[in-house]
Amino acid sequence: xxxxxxxxxxxxxxxxxxxxxxxxxxxxxxxxxxxxxxxxxxxxxxxxxxxxxxxxxxxxxxxxxxxxxxxxxxxxxxxxxxxxxxxxxxxxxxxxxxxxxxxxxxxxxxxxxxxxxxxxxxxxxxxxxxxxxxxxxxxxxxxxxxxxxxxxxxxxxxxxxxxxxxxxxxxxxxxxxxxxxxxxxxxxxxxxxxxxxxxxxxxxxxxxxxxxxxxxxxxxxxxxxxxxxxxxxxxxxxxxxxxxxxxxxxxxxxxxxxxxxxxxxxxxxxxxxxxxxxxxxxxxxxxxxxxxxxxxxxxxxxxxxxxxx
Amino acid sequence: xxxxxxxxxxxxxxxxxxxxxxxxxxxxxxxxxxxxxxxxxxxxxxxxxxxxxxxxxxxxxxxxxxxxxxxxxxxxxxxxxxxxxxxxxxxxxxxxxxxxxxxxxxxxxxxxxxxxxxxxxxxxxxxxxxxxxxxxxxxxxxxxxxxxxxxxxxxxxxxxxxxxxxxxxxxxxxxxxxxxxxxxxxxxxxxxxxxxxxxxxxxxxxxxxxxxxxxxxxxxxxxxxxxxxxxxxxxxxxxxxxxxxxxxxxxxxxxxxxxxxxxxxxxxxxxxxxxxxxxxxxxxxxxxxxxxxxxxxxxxxxxxxxxxxxxxxxxxxxxxxxxxxxxxxxxxxxxxxxxxxxxxxxxxxxxxxxxxxxxxxxx
Numbered sequence: 001x002x003x004x005x006x007x008x009x010x011x012x013x014x015x016x017x018x019x020x021x022x023x024x025x026x027x028x029x030x031x032x033x034x035x036x037x038x039x040x041x042x043x044x045x046x047x048x049x050x051x052x053x054x055x056x057x058x059x060x061x062x063x064x065x066x067x068x069x070x071x072x073x074x075x076x077x078x079x080x081x082x083x084x085x086x087x088x089x090x091x092x093x094x095x096x097x098x099x100x101x102x103x104x105x106x107x108x109x110x111x112x113x114x115x116x117x118x119x120x121x122x123x124x125x126x127x128x129x130x131x132x133x134x135x136x137x138x139x140x141x142x143x144x145x146x147x148x149x150x151x152x153x154x155x156x157x158x159x160x161x162x163x164x165x166x167x168x169x170x171x172x173x174x175x176x177x178x179x180x181x182x183x184x185x186x187x188x189x190x191x192x193x194x195x196x197x198x199x200x201x202x203x204x205x206x207x208x209x210x211x212x213x214x215x216x217x218x219x220x221x222x223x224x225x226x227x228x229x230x231x232x233x234x235x236x237x238x239x240x241x242x243x244x245x246x247x248x249x250x251x252x253x254x255x256x257x258x259x260x261x262x263x264x265x266x267x268x269x270x271x272x273x274x275x276x277x278x279x280x281x282x283x284x285x286x287x288x289x290x291x292x293x294x295x296x297x298x299x300x301x302x303x304x305x306x307x308x309x
Numbered sequence: 310x311x312x313x314x315x316x317x318x319x320x321x322x323x324x325x326x327x328x329x330x331x332x333x334x335x336x337x338x339x340x341x342x343x344x345x346x347x348x349x350x351x352x353x354x355x356x357x358x359x360x361x362x363x364x365x366x367x368x369x370x371x372x373x374x375x376x377x378x379x380x381x382x383x384x385x386x387x388x389x390x391x392x393x394x395x396x397x398x399x400x401x402x403x404x405x406x407x408x409x410x411x412x413x414x415x416x417x418x419x420x421x422x423x424x425x426x427x428x429x430x431x432x433x434x435x436x437x438x439x440x441x442x443x444x445x446x447x448x449x450x451x452x453x454x455x456x457x458x459x460x461x462x463x464x465x466x467x468x469x470x471x472x473x474x475x476x477x478x479x480x481x482x483x484x485x486x487x488x489x490x491x492x493x494x495x496x497x498x499x500x501x502x503x504x505x506x507x508x509x510x511x512x513x514x515x516x517x518x519x520x521x522x523x524x525x526x527x528x529x530x531x532x533x534x535x536x537x538x539x540x541x542x543x544x545x546x547x548x549x550x551x552x553x554x555x556x557x558x559x560x561x562x563x564x565x566x567x568x569x570x571x572x573x574x575x576x577x578x579x580x581x582x583x584x585x586x587x588x589x590x591x592x593x594x595x596x597x598x599x600x601x602x603x604x605x606x607x608x609x610x611x612x613x614x615x616x617x618x619x620x621x622x623x624x625x626x627x628x629x630x631x632x633x634x635x636x637x638x639x640x641x642x643x644x645x646x647x648x649x650x651x652x653x654x655x656x657x658x659x660x661x662x663x664x665x666x667x668x669x670x671x672x
Binding site for chain 1: 367369393397398399400401402405406408409410413414415416417418419427428431432463465476479480
């Protein structure tokens with residue numbers, strides 16, 4: 001297991017390096033410079049500033065300088081905010097994003113599993129139709145539409161929860177719901193399909209023939225086997241939540257990195273774009289690593305430790 | 310160890326399936342009984358209703374099925390009228406089942422010890438430790454080597470034959486009165502097949518259970534069963550003891566089945582087969598369902614269903630050929646040979662009987 005982990009972490013770093021390289025050069029293909037909207041500066045002044053930030057050097061030199069900096073933990077200084085190191089910018093903003101992401105994941109996946117399973121167990125009844133409709137709504141309504149609806153009805157009309165801003169658990173509820181809708185719907189749909197299959201399998205028949213009750217069969221045999229493929233979609237769901245957070249954080253004025261990311265792209269804030277991309281990639285790769293480990297726990301057939309017989 | 314006490318009686322069972330295409334009459338008036346300690350084989354081709362019959366005994370019919378008539382008597386109660394709760398108490402305790410494909414009938418994510426112990430925990434409320442200890446005993450009984458080490462393994466760590474032994478262990482852990490074996494060796498290769506059949510015979514003696522053995526393989530039947538029921542298109546067409554069915558068959562369908570089975574004398578020549586396909590049970594034909602494929606069919610076969618004609622106390626066949634007024638037909642050559650062998654066996658038996666009587670007289 002330890003050997004496996006070390007290997008995986010090595011690959012993770014390698015992937016990260018490739019991500020840094022690709023992002024760096026793609027970013028340089030973007031039109032404009034960080035000073036595009038600063039018409040008040042004369043070309044000479046602009047050149048001076050660009051030179052100060054090292055942006056007049058050939059791109060490959062800039063790349064090497066950046067990579068060397070990253071290896072020393074130096075992500076550069078933001079162009080947007082005066083004298084703010086990017087590392088500080090991110091560390092001060094990652095908290096709300098992680099909190100929202102984690103809450104949305106839990107709120108999406110766990111009820112998704114329950115609702116999906118219920119749909120499969122009550123297949124072709126009104127329960128099944130209802131859960132299917134709910135999950136189709138969850139998939140087809142974009143998160144930003146849901147966000148605005150939540151703000152208007154629950155925040156403004158009913159006044160139950162704050163409309164936007166950040167300042168305690170109550171402020172996280174609406175953005176979490178908006179973010180969780182799509183993972184919830186995906187999970188529910190996935191689990192339903194999977195469980196319908198599992199419930200038709202021979203080992204479920206055998207479990208029934210053993211005399212287990214209906215719920216005994218589901219709890220002891222069907223659920224765990226239906227969960228195996230769901231583990232696979234946790235990676236894509238995490239991506240879903242991360243990209244969703246960029247919009248949702250903006251709508252709810254959450255001081256997270258998603259909001260920061262959008263701003264930095266709009267202003268060609270190179271160091272921030274790079275750093276946020278690295279953070280997102282890292283989060284995704286950690287989720288994938290955890291997924292693979294969870295896989296082994298749930299499904300003995302692909303357990304990582306040496307169980308060869 | 311056989312007795313005449315009926316442990317299970319199936320009377321005039323009729324089961325339909327409601328499908329989009331219409332009502333499929335899968336079981337059309339099936340009656341049979343199972344005696345204590347015996348092995349009853351039900352043979353027939355795919356779709357003849359063998360599996361549906363056993364599912365109805367387990368109370369595990371599919372949701373779109375409907376019992377259109379009949380009853381299944383077990384210890385004075387009708388299984389078809391039992392509540393879900395009563396059925397759960399029955400399944401895995403008094404009536405257990407072995408399934409066809411051992412590769413798919415074990416839960417891939419549960420340790421096999423736990424899977425074997427589960428019926429004990431469910432039915433006897435046994436604590437896990439105690440149930441696991443009994444599961445270990447059962448694993449040894451069904452011939453799993455290194456049972457102590459393997460009890461915590463998962464199904465994918467076992468071969469097909471071993472998995473079927475595990476399935477048998479699960480079925481027998483509560484010493485059921487009836488064991489339903491639904492093609493238990495079909496998915497296994499021939500040498501493993503023989504091992505599993507040996508094991509089943511051995512265990513039947515040890516725990517004296519009655520077996521309903523479902524198969525389409527007559528070769529397996531010969532070595533396993535005491536009595537045989539031949540099913541065709543949702544009906545039993547002939548039943549009798551193993552010798553009667555193998556050596557003195559009366560129904561043309563049984564003739565067809567037996568002729569298409571290779572024997573030791575089969576030498577390269579093409580095996581005979583039964584022409585045509587089974588009838589559509591959405592709309593079963595009037596008269597004998599086998600008539601269309603039957604070279605010996607009479608006119609009445611297409612008009613009226615044949616009743617059972619008695620051949621001996623234990624042997625009945627539903628074919629008009631046995632009617633006193635029916636024309637005499639000559640069965641296929643292979644069947645004639647079988648009947649000759651049977652006649653000889655009967656004679657030998659009778660002579661042996663004489664010897665015994667004579668010896669008894671001397672004493």
